[in-house]
Amino acid sequence: MKEKPAWSFNGYAGVLIIACLLAGTVFSFLEQQFIIGILCVIVAVTLGSGITLIQPNQSAVVMFLGKYMGSIRKEGIVITVPFSVRKMISLRVRNFNSNRLKVNDVNGNPIEIAAVIVFKVIDSAKAVFDVDQYEQFVEIQSETAIRAVATKYPYDSFSDAELSLRGNAEEVSNELRVELQERLKVAGVEVIETRLTHLAYSTEIAQAMLQRQQASAIIAARKQIVEGAVGMVQDAIMQLEKDGSVELDDERRVAMANNLLVSIVADQGTQPVINTGSLYQ
Incomplete structure (x- = not known):
């Protein structure tokens, strides 16, 4: 099913024609020309049954004897297929x-x-004939899509390579x-925007997961600190040896690396011990 334009013409002209037919009916009855008067009444009633008032951003789906005749999007008053059923779609x-x-x-x-879904109908025929109660269809499919997307990601992640909710x-x-649009295209609905409005751990595990989240954050921070400290120590030793101002054997190189790592990684400031030499050297 695909939306198509229905037959219609200007409603104001139609109302004027109906008024003229009614005036002709009265005149015919006064002149005792009953056949002409009856014909005028029949035509006026037929045209009058097709009068439709359409508001801005509204579509009238026209059905006649169970057949889809088309849709009307032109706002204002129009005259369409007589004795047809019109269903208004916003x-x-x-x-x-x-x-x-x-x-x-x-x-x-x-x-x-939870999420908010911003949508609108772009195909009134699909919204009426391809699904039953498209508003309810949007609600059910939206919640289904939210569940499907939520199960693909962790709530939180401390790695830049992994996406999280x-x-x-x-x-x-x-x-x-994207996923919701794929589900709702059968209903002639366009998804304009989706936004998460609520995201939290479930109440029964919120406290435990908060502690786990804090522990994971500390571990991730410690790992980054250690990686940075190792790089700093390597650069410092290489710079000293490159300048030639200090010659270090393996034992002293290990000792210096150990001292530098302790001073960089420690939570609190390190207290240096100054060796001023020995009296018996």
């Missing part, structure tokens, strides 16, 4: 706020997630929009 942009859904992330941790909300929202 083409305005709308929001859908999902409920807070409890799902498991890729690591199996229960989380709560909390750290990469923009990327996750874009993927949600």
Whole structure:
């Protein structure tokens, strides 16, 4: 099913024609020309049954004897297929706020997630005939897509190479929009934007996961500090030996590396011990 334009013409001209037919009916009855008067009444009623009022950003789906005749998007008053059924479909942009859904992330941790979906109908025929109650269809498919995307990523990650729900909300929202658009195209709906509105660990594990998150953050920070310290020590020893101001054997090189690592990695400032020599040297 695909939207197509329905037959219609200007409603104001139609109303003027109907008024003229009614005036002709009255005149015919006064002149006792009943056949002409009856014909005028029949034509006026036929045209009058096709009068349709369409508001801005609204589409009228026209059906006649169970057959789809087309859609009308022209705002104002129009006259379309007589004795047809017209169903109004809003083409305005709308929001859908999902409920807070409890799902498991890729690591199996229960989380709560919710999103807002901005959408509009772009094909009124599909919205009416291809799905039953497209508003409910959008709601169900939106929550299904949110669950599907949430299970692909961890709640949080301390690695730049791995995407996470909390750290990469923009990327996750874009993927949600793409997946949801694929699901809703059958209903003639365009997804304009998706945004996560709520993201948190489930209440029963929130405290435990907070401690785990803090521990993971400390480990990740320590790892980065150690990697940076090793590089600094290597650069320092290479610079000293390159200048030729200090000659270090293997034992002294190890001792210097150990002292530098301790002073860089330590949480608190190190207390240096100054060796001033011995009285018996």
